[in-house]
Amino acid sequence: MKNDERRTRPLSASRRLFLQRTSLLSGMIALGGGSYLYNAKGAWAADPIKVGIATDLTGAISWGGIPNSQVAKMVIDDINKGGGLLGRPLQMILEDTATNEQLAVTKVRKLVTQDKVDVVFGGITSSMRNAIKDTIVNRGKTLYIYPQLYEGKECTPFLFCTGPTPAQQCDTFIPWLIKNGGKKFYLPSADYVWPHTLNAYARTVITKNGGEVIGEEYFPVDHNEYSATVNKIMSSGVNVVFNTTIPPGVAAFFKQLNEAGFQKKGGRLSCVYYDENALGITPAHEIEGLASCLDYFKAVNDPFGNKLQAEYGKQFGDKNPFTAGSGATGMYRGIRLWEAAVKEAQSVKREPVAKALDHAKISDGPGGGCEMVPGTRHVKMNMYTAVSKGGKYEIVEKSNGPVMPGECGA
């Protein structure tokens, strides 16, 4: 239907129109709704470049999806303010994947077939990435950028990962833990792919550095009773607990461990997804001394990161903070690297952008600049080790330059 036809159509709703609309509405409700369109402000002569963001705004992973979408909005607005890309504005199409993989596939199919977006950013969990990647990359022939820290081994062409990998979270961190905790490690974990794969890598780094894994144990993801494990940890003289159990159960675990006197007896608690946001899960005294290793903490206190934080706080408040553990920093890097690639390629077509993105580089970002490692579709970046003191992180070690991702053959 042409535009002028649409304007002259009678307003009274025919039965067919009514049926169309109700079926559309019920379809939207069935799909969970949650599509948002953000157009660039001002008048633009050129057609917009369409950026699809598919993330979990509702459901169990919304703590991560909300800041992801907000960072995306902030960066895209900023690019538009600076004149857009290739003289074209960016249009952001945000889809709520609602922590539901089946629904998400429908949503990204809409993005790539109906909206015909030029790039898709999103997904928080690995199960989400695995569910939507084929629809985006293979059937949709669209570029996909995944922002969250994850277990590695994702080497699909046209899929770029901008969050930290096991190598980045372990290579500097585990030697630090051995020096500042001890040699005996215990690996309590949730039973899904990320902990299994991360632990396998952590184990090799622990052994290589003269440490020893006393126990590696897996719990159902919604487990909330850890007394048996706490007792094993306390009775076997473990120095370092390298935790990959997840919320909400992790709160009960850390509490039981603290009440059993683990930290009081000199034990070191560590958890690589713990960012500033996660500090709220447990009372500060229960995780005193907890160590984490991420690509950014507020405590890094770099001028560029501080500026981003101030802008983010002004726009979105502090309910869903801009942190590394939710993939928000990966989202920032992803969009900026893609921006650099589009500028170099002078195109938004998938092949030339992917070619330029393969060696893209940004000089600034939260925690410092970063660059793609050619041929791997992963990013090398600075990593920081931080320790929780009185409910706040203090940076105790900065990596000596960017750390290699160690994925896809590099």
Next chain:
Amino acid sequence: MSLSIVPFCFDVLAYSSIFVLVVLGLGVIASMMGIFNFAHGEFVLLGAYTVYLFQSRGLPVWAGMAVAPIAVGVAGLVLERVVIRRFYAAPIVAMLGTYAIGLALRETIRALLNGQFYSVTAPLIGSFSFGEISISQWRTAVIVITAGVMIACYFLLTRTRFGLQMRASLENPALARASGISTRRVYAATFAFGAALAGLAGGLMVPIYAISADMGVPFLIKSFLAVMLGGMGSFEGAIAGAALVGATSAALPWAIKPVVADVVVFIIAVAIVKVRPQGLLSKWRK
């Protein structure tokens, strides 16, 4: 290994207590009214949320714990009057109805919490130390409170006028009505009472688990298992079922892998139900 006997017993007791507390409300509603309340986990969440609200407004946490059962009881009463009472004739529909209510409550609270997890500080912090052994103070308090609530419930159901009316309405509603009991009011009060117990459970356990929209979910299925195990129609049965499910859930991971333990709990329970389909304690009171 002798050192770990005390923490073992304590932890099994502590987890069973929390579990009994959660199942009490569910058991009251299921056994007295024949309705499986799928919103029970969300009633627990509402109780926890009440306590969280008190803490975030700077009010004392213990006051929130005292208010939680009242607030959730009132919420339960409203839901019973508005929705549940329409479904007494169709228990399956009622079950689905409570599921919908639970989903709505959970997603509303998730939005209110911005999808986040928040800790709540217990009124009692730290542990009692006996040499090498540390016993959590708050878990000890939960054990004591659970025992108190169990005894109070028992007396309420067996020794008071309200308890008698409740049991009468369960066994023979027509005769109860003929004897001048308003079964309508009794059902409403029973449902509100069950909801209040859930609220109390949520309030007491939130310092242990932190608040998040999904906090009630892991308890729900095992709670149904406990009620089934104890036998429908008996309040003591539900408690016995809860104690057994709670104790095995906490004890098995000491011996076998936690992932396997979760399954074994169900196998044991189903085996018991097969041997005693009438429930563990179904003949005790009658």
